Amino acid sequence: MDFEIKYKDARGRVGTLKTPHGIIKTPALMPVIHPGKQTLPVSDYGAEVVITNAYLIYKNEDLREKALTEGVHKLIDFPGPIVTDSGSFQLSEYGDVQVSNREIVKFQEKIGTDIGTSLDIPTPPSVKRERAERELVITLKRAQEALEVREELMLNSVVQGSTYPDLRSECAQKLGKMDFQVHPIGAVVPLMESYRYQELVEVVMSSVTHLPDSRPRHLMGAGHPMIFALAVAMGCDLFDSAAYILYAEDDRLLMPHGTLKLENLYEMPCSCEVCTSYTPEELRQIDKEKRTELLAIHNLRVSFAEMRLIRQAIVEGSLWELVEQRCRAHPFLLEALRSLKNYSVDLEKYDPPYKKSAFFYTGPESLNRPEVYRHLERMKRIPFSKSVLLLPRSSKPYSERLYEVPQKFYSIGDVVENPLGDMQVTVVDVPFGIIPLELDQVYPLAQNESPDDYDEDSIKMVNGVLQEYLQGFSQIIVSEGVAETFGLTVNDEYIFPEPLKIMVNDHKRIKMIADYQFGTGAGEGLFNEEVKIVKSRKTGKIRHVYDGDELIATLRASDGVFVMAKEGARRLHRYLPYPKNRVVVNEDAEPFAREGKSIFAKFVINCDIDIHAKEEVLIVNEQDQLLAFGKSILNGREILDFNTGQAVKTRKGGL
Amino acid sequence: MDFEIKYKDARGRVGTLKTPHGIIKTPALMPVIHPGKQTLPVSDYGAEVVITNAYLIYKNEDLREKALTEGVHKLIDFPGPIVTDSGSFQLSEYGDVQVSNREIVKFQEKIGTDIGTSLDIPTPPSVKRERAERELVITLKRAQEALEVREELMLNSVVQGSTYPDLRSECAQKLGKMDFQVHPIGAVVPLMESYRYQELVEVVMSSVTHLPDSRPRHLMGAGHPMIFALAVAMGCDLFDSAAYILYAEDDRLLMPHGTLKLENLYEMPCSCEVCTSYTPEELRQIDKEKRTELLAIHNLRVSFAEMRLIRQAIVEGSLWELVEQRCRAHPFLLEALRSLKNYSVDLEKYDPPYKKSAFFYTGPESLNRPEVYRHLERMKRIPFSKSVLLLPRSSKPYSERLYEVPQKFYSIGDVVENPLGDMQVTVVDVPFGIIPLELDQVYPLAQNESPDDYDEDSIKMVNGVLQEYLQGFSQIIVSEGVAETFGLTVNDEYIFPEPLKIMVNDHKRIKMIADYQFGTGAGEGLFNEEVKIVKSRKTGKIRHVYDGDELIATLRASDGVFVMAKEGARRLHRYLPYPKNRVVVNEDAEPFAREGKSIFAKFVINCDIDIHAKEEVLIVNEQDQLLAFGKSILNGREILDFNTGQAVKTRKGGL
Ligand SMILES: [Mg+2]
Ligand SMILES: [Mg+2]
Numbered sequence A, B: 001m002d003f004e005i006k007y008k009d010a011r012g013r014v015g016t017l018k019t020p021h022g023i024i025k026t027p028a029l030m031p032v033i034h035p036g037k038q039t040l041p042v043s044d045y046g047a048e049v050v051i052t053n054a055y056l057i058y059k060n061e062d063l064r065e066k067a068l069t070e071g072v073h074k075l076i077d078f079p080g081p082i083v084t085d086s087g088s089f090q091l092s093e094y095g096d097v098q099v100s101n102r103e104i105v106k107f108q109e110k111i112g113t114d115i116g117t118s119l120d121i122p123t124p125p126s127v128k129r130e131r132a133e134r135e136l137v138i139t140l141k142r143a144q145e146a147l148e149v150r151e152e153l154m155l156n157s158v159v160q161g162s163t164y165p166d167l168r169s170e171c172a173q174k175l176g177k178m179d180f181q182v183h184p185i186g187a188v189v190p191l192m193e194s195y196r197y198q199e200l201v202e203v204v205m206s207s208v209t210h211l212p213d214s215r216p217r218h219l220m221g222a223g224h225p226m227i228f229a230l231a232v233a234m235g236c237d238l239f240d241s242a243a244y245i246l247y248a249e250d251d252r253l254l255m256p257h258g259t260l261k262l263e264n265l266y267e268m269p270c271s272c273e274v275c276t277s278y279t280p281e282e283l284r285q286i287d288k289e290k291r292t293e294l295l296a297i298h299n300l301r302v303s304f305a306e307m308r309l310i311r312q313a314i315v316e317g318s319l320w321e322l323v324e325q326r327c328r329a330h331p332f333l334l335e336a337l338r339s340l341k342n343y344s345v346d347l348e349k350y351d352p353p354y355k356k357s358a359f360f361y362t363g364p365e366s367l368n369r370p371e372v373y374r375h376l377e378r379m380k381r382i383p384f385s386k387s388v389l390l391l392p393r394s395s396k397p398y399s400e401r402l403y404e405v406p407q408k409f410y411s412i413g414d415v416v417e418n419p420l421g422d423m424q425v426t427v428v429d430v431p432f433g434i435i436p437l438e439l440d441q442v443y444p445l446a447q448n449e450s451p452d453d454y455d456e457d458s459i460k461m462v463n464g465v466l467q468e469y470l471q472g473f474s475q476i477i478v479s480e481g482v483a484e485t486f487g488l489t490v491n492d493e494y495i496f497p498e499p500l501k502i503m504v505n506d507h508k509r510i511k512m513i514a515d516y517q518f519g520t521g522a523g524e525g526l527f528n529e530e531v532k533i534v535k536s537r538k539t540g541k542i543r544h545v546y547d548g549d550e551l552i553a554t555l556r557a558s559d560g561v562f563v564m565a566k567e568g569a570r571r572l573h574r575y576l577p578y579p580k581n582r583v584v585v586n587e588d589a590e591p592f593a594r595e596g597k598s599i600f601a602k603f604v605i606n607c608d609i610d611i612h613a614k615e616e617v618l619i620v621n622e623q624d625q626l627l628a629f630g631k632s633i634l635n636g637r638e639i640l641d642f643n644t645g646q647a648v649k650t651r652k653g654g655l
């Protein structure tokens, strides 16, 4: 299989899929081409791959002859990758097709399709469970049969199971174990047509979580740009659009924020060549055929622009922001977005912990983002002090704005000892809840923005976080503002025994960052009391940590986390028990790893399943000897599942 | 003054502004043209009006000569409307200009500017109040002076006052009384540059609320499409963009969702000719001059597309939805959007009560929309029954989904009498809170969508609404779901004395709609017990109400409100006290009104200040004789302020 992931954000991937007729850049939109009557040169408008219907070719004598003798690429006059569908759509529409599964698979191979499809049963949403189960058995049998028939053909195998998440998962898991190249998620068009986006989320999530990460997923029949960003964030890589032409025929314009009817247009809505050359009135006057063509061009332009914008968002790490904007297009999309909170645990594993762009709070849904869940989980890695002082938000980074600290405090419970001896100072803020001052420069705790005017969901969420967090301390002091804003019940005003001077201890800071980044105790393992901390002359921020002359690690300025030097890698390796943070390579790769060459997925024989993309990882052999260290490109599951592409960008070998 | 409003939404207006060199369609974006070095033919990319700097022309001998002899249109090679700035920008940048106010105003008149500007003092944000006051005096003096000097020249007069809302209001009010044609809102660039959008909202709202509605407002220096939708929704009509070229020179791309740096681009983000012809890498390789030109074209295309989209949104009544999407571009824009709740009373007066498009809930901010505030205010027009039954949301319209009514109820307080005799059935839903079943087809109570999964702000808001509403009833019964969802404290389970059968009484329905639409008692005034109700055969919904053979009113299917017939107008006129719902025309217009001709604003001598746009209004003479009736195009304040354009589209005269 020749699918590779280049960039990741949320569950989305920017990747490449190799086919006999060329490489597809994913996420990709595949315009649907009718084999008999294609008119629009879709590649002129951005198509790099198209999809057409093998069953329609098969059924029409002329088309069949031409396809068999000259190939499907000649037939539809498209030189790039062609995906063919098998007639399942006709099966779902008309209840019957005049071809067998074996026959249509063989046919697709013969006409030179790049990626063919077996004849699955597209079980619609909301059917009785019994029917969904019965049809699933047939779908799975046909998948097996298709494999037996095909020779070189790359094959789609469609995930079915109606709206039963467990059936979707079961189907995905079984198909994932067979030798398919792409997995469409089928029979979701009725959900999209009736705005049942929340159920769409259930279907997609229960499928993708059980499909191999190393194969692209195709959300079948999804051709409206409204849905692209959300679907990509859930892990969909391919989309097909008949919508561009169907909507055009119906005088409707696709937009990422919805559909516009030409009859209601007062102005043209985008910057494409159609919208900048015609007024709505002019378009309404043009004859039907030409008008359909022009609207189809607009629809393609808008759809491809959206796909490019999504790829751009993945590369820069702003896909969640784009999704959250797009999901305002319809309240049921917002509902679907809100339902992603049910998948936090899974999404957190795929979402990279460090991104180029800041975390923007766009509403209560942002509270459910993986970054927030991850932060609260990682906070559990940090040991508690005896006392805690809770401060309100200020500008960021908080520890550089301590002159903004208010002067009125309250105690919660008794404060009998002087707290200043062993006191954790923690800022309370939305959306991350609790931010120890020592972590205030770690991504995304510094690199986020949210409105000053908190919404009720934020207040409730932070209140819940505080209730749990405060149980770890025996003495609690809270600023007046925090207590009021987040509804904490306080005792008396608390007056500190000496003037409050808050300082962040550098040693405590580096240890806490290491614990937060690698797990409880990692700070102790990396940095003993003797380490030397070197700060930037310009910014005054910690840059390097040395043991004598030997560099242990560098604190990366852009996101405030540690990048290992050789000594740091050795210490981490000593401290973290196998297989924690390890990527284990086979014997063949060992010499390359030692030389500092990057690690390809096919050489990896084991790894820590909990590794995220963009994390600092240790590269070891089967005997757990440290060979090198580097930055993961994929997460642990992906590293294990992939057999192509890079898994780790090695920083240094020779250890 | 030749400014006319054609369509309205929120505080936004689609209008036309006549100038000596052509008509400007507003909201409009005016690209800034440097008089000495314009290269890009901005009209090719959508510009219908441009702005240039009269001071720069004045100061340069060559330019001045050419402008004085050939005119500014020839000088910058633009045949359409040209606005000129006076040097205030230079004053704010360099603290000094070498021209007097009188001189620069005269100069602008001489070179044939369409709209000139006096030399105001652009007081920056956050200066000491004393300075803001002192400079405001000068600004006002110069405004007066400019009027004395000008002959035919249309004149801008800039609202200043720094970040003091009361000074902005004072300035706006004083300038509004003088004979200016356009009002820029000045010195806001520093706010936009530092993302101080909430303060921008304060400045703009405190200005527009005190400016005449009949003059366009220009948000000076606002050239980033991120801000256009919000600014238009607050009542801004004109924007100028130097950003298109400045950002291009700096290798940055404008987008409605923010700014992209070319160096970070992996894909081109839009569907313009630049984004569809080049890859980011190709653009990075092109020489600086050509690259700047291409990026400037993208920036113009995106900015004009956004402006068209905004005009489209106003026409279809979806401007709030667009604003709420755009304000997710940055958390401080979201904060600004949230701060609009401070202006609900004002916004409600301008926002039309009936729109072509549905109300889409996009987040807690939607709770602050004028539609919600208006509904809760209009609910006060409806008399209370003895008992109330609260039902949970179902599909809409609720009264057609009564089979979904749950079966478990609780009482709040005592229910001693059989409630079924005089019971109001009210649905509890987000975002409108309380919807009597009788109103369930009135816009926007039927024409809205919101997620099933309520956020905490919605719950809190509805709880507050219920607390107040329930005080009007002596017996309260509530479904289990409503009590649980909205945190109502209930007594015992309530079992109805007979099986609950909910039916909506047609007479109660039409009276309640009339009360809701026109005020308490209007239902009684329009429809006595003898009226005949005629329903649609197809839909079963009420269509017409007759008195014998005489049509009183028609219930409009699209939005469920009454449109008067002659008899209805007569009854409303008898029932509603002067000047309620009246537009009073002068003697000249009386015969035209009687003939059913539409009413132009210049003939209106008085009107009910509380009229909204798109409402049913009575057209009377000074003796309050009913002449005609129709639909308002403007609201009461606008009707009084305007002297051009239509005020009322007359339905029928001859009364
Ligand atoms: Mg981001
Ligand atoms: Mg709407």
Ligand SMILES: [Zn+2]
Binding pocket: A269, A270, A271, A272, A273, A274, A275, A276, A298, A301, A302
């Ligand atoms: Zn277009």
Ligand SMILES: [Zn+2]
Binding pocket: B269, B270, B271, B272, B273, B274, B275, B276, B298, B301, B302
């Ligand atoms: Zn572009």
